[in-house]
Amino acid sequence: MNSVGMPPDTIFSLSSGHGKCGVAVIRVSGASAGNALMKMGNLRQLPTPRVAVLRKVIHPDSAEHIDNGLIIWFPAPNSFTGEDCVEFHVHGGPAILVSMVTALSAIPGVRQAEAGEFTKRAFMNGKLDLTEVEGLGDLIHAETEAQRKQALRQMDGALSQLYTSWRQRIIKVIADVEAHIDFGEDELIEDHILESAASRAEEIQKEIQIHLQDNRQGERLRNGVHVAILGEPNVGKSSLLNSICQRPAAIVSHIPGTTRDIVESAVNIGGFPVLLSDTAGLRDTVDIVEKEGVRRALNRARLSDVKVVVVDVQSFLRHWKTSANNIDSDVKQHLGYIGIIEDPTESSNVNENDVSMETDSGINMTGHTNTAISREKIPSEDLQNVILVLNKSDLLEGRDVNMDLPHSCKGMDVCMVSCKTGQGMEAFVQVLAEKIKILCGGNLLAGNPSLTQARHRLLLNNCVHHLTRFSQYYRFGDEVLAAESLRKTIREMGKLTGKISTEDILDVIFKDFCIGK
Ligand SMILES: Nc1nc2c(ncn2[C@@H]2O[C@H](COP(=O)(O)OP(=O)(O)OP(=O)(O)O)[C@@H](O)[C@H]2O)c(=O)[nH]1
Numbered sequence: 001m002n003s004v005g006m007p008p009d010t011i012f013s014l015s016s017g018h019g020k021c022g023v024a025v026i027r028v029s030g031a032s033a034g035n036a037l038m039k040m041g042n043l044r045q046l047p048t049p050r051v052a053v054l055r056k057v058i059h060p061d062s063a064e065h066i067d068n069g070l071i072i073w074f075p076a077p078n079s080f081t082g083e084d085c086v087e088f089h090v091h092g093g094p095a096i097l098v099s100m101v102t103a104l105s106a107i108p109g110v111r112q113a114e115a116g117e118f119t120k121r122a123f124m125n126g127k128l129d130l131t132e133v134e135g136l137g138d139l140i141h142a143e144t145e146a147q148r149k150q151a152l153r154q155m156d157g158a159l160s161q162l163y164t165s166w167r168q169r170i171i172k173v174i175a176d177v178e179a180h181i182d183f184g185e186d187e188l189i190e191d192h193i194l195e196s197a198a199s200r201a202e203e204i205q206k207e208i209q210i211h212l213q214d215n216r217q218g219e220r221l222r223n224g225v226h227v228a229i230l231g232e233p234n235v236g237k238s239s240l241l242n243s244i245c246q247r248p249a250a251i252v253s254h255i256p257g258t259t260r261d262i263v264e265s266a267v268n269i270g271g272f273p274v275l276l277s278d279t280a281g282l283r284d285t286v287d288i289v290e291k292e293g294v295r296r297a298l299n300r301a302r303l304s305d306v307k308v309v310v311v312d313v314q315s316f317l318r319h320w321k322t323s324a325n326n327i328d329s330d331v332k333q334h335l336g337y338i339g340i341i342e343d344p345t346e347s348s349n350v351n352e353n354d355v356s357m358e359t360d361s362g363i364n365m366t367g368h369t370n371t372a373i374s375r376e377k378i379p380s381e382d383l384q385n386v387i388l389v390l391n392k393s394d395l396l397e398g399r400d401v402n403m404d405l406p407h408s409c410k411g412m413d414v415c416m417v418s419c420k421t422g423q424g425m426e427a428f429v430q431v432l433a434e435k436i437k438i439l440c441g442g443n444l445l446a447g448n449p450s451l452t453q454a455r456h457r458l459l460l461n462n463c464v465h466h467l468t469r470f471s472q473y474y475r476f477g478d479e480v481l482a483a484e485s486l487r488k489t490i491r492e493m494g495k496l497t498g499k500i501s502t503e504d505i506l507d508v509i510f511k512d513f514c515i516g517k
């Protein structure tokens, strides 16, 4: 029933994609769906539910033959929306679809659906809760295998179950607290009821906090992992981007400072969605356009989940050979330069030595020594999400340097590649894929489902806030305000799944406590 007490309109829409296709599915939902089925299928009675029948599909008034198609009847409540539903599977030609729209619109009380109206009805009829609706939306938009798995799990109710169970447990807590407020003096109420309620609330709060501290893995998987390619000019950053996405997305040239703006490319790496960013080569420069490019590159470095730092292997080896013992600190310093400082052009103490070293198209670790204090700030845990790529291995001309090279340093992976020959690329992509997988939560089907949306994070943070207030009021002995904080928690929880009702609380009180029996 709608606000004026009338049954809602019967709605229809094309449920398969637009454009010419073999089969198109038109879905009808509402009280007149059965009528539409019998008229357009030329049937005297409704067919067996959920069994496809092949019929001539006709116009309800003129009886003109539109197409031959399958018709499926889904009587309420066993349908997607919970209402009577019909699916017409007809051929997907534009003229057929226009005729179908005309025919369905000719049936009284039937109209075209608005965007999302089927799903909205499914929600209103309790077929899906809000997290499941969101999961369905994500499933339709999923572009990679991992996104599909996460969305499917959410649509199937994994998050819903988790959030609903928290909510139900808090409802039990509030039932106890309210019983204590109302009947605390009576002997029917056990002594420790309040204490137990408080400790249960604390437990739930801890669980929510653990769920919130998931390193945003579910949101990352939903929105894509951000990977930034960083390094000095001409080391082959753009070449690397092009190799990974297998198209010439970024301009490559022998001129240092070719890339200025950030070049983004969305790619699927091992089933996970990734947003790759190629950036301007990092160097001190007076060119204002390039300077802005460097500023953007550093900014992107800070926002990225994974930093791929590219260096020229020849200059790396040259430098490393002379200071093998300092490799860790030198690399760290270089990364500090890349990821942490505000703007390398700000460093006032650039000496002539810096400039001469920059003309050496390679790693410029020593060149930054004089600003090491401000630059060496990268937190070591961030190194887990840094890959050092030693590019241009083809220029080593068969020299076996693998023996000399560290495979990792301070937890950071080191890969040697050649963007020119493709050598080492597969191994590098594997290392990258592994990091991305971990960032997205690894095994998607194990453990609790991930938090996937900022909306959930916001509401759950509110829940934690109210539960903290509850503990405080409880300790002060203010049961009334404590109960109020629980009620606010329940309201926020209700917003998560779309169920908000104070009736629930009453139900539990009367079900769990046989007061005055
Ligand atoms: N021999 C060899 N040359 C390479 C390799 N990768 C890139 N180059 C060359 O190195 C030069 C610079 O490549 P880019 O990809 O433009 O380098 P970049 O780091 O994006 O440069 P900027 O955008 O100027 O910072 C080009 O001439 C490439 O052809 C490689 O693996 N081997």
Ligand SMILES: [K+]
Pocket (backbone or CB within 6 Å): 233, 234, 252, 253, 254, 255, 256, 257, 258, 259
């Ligand atoms: K270049």
Ligand SMILES: [Mg+2]
Pocket (backbone or CB within 6 Å): 237, 238, 239, 250, 251, 252, 258, 259, 278, 279, 281
């Ligand atoms: Mg470039």
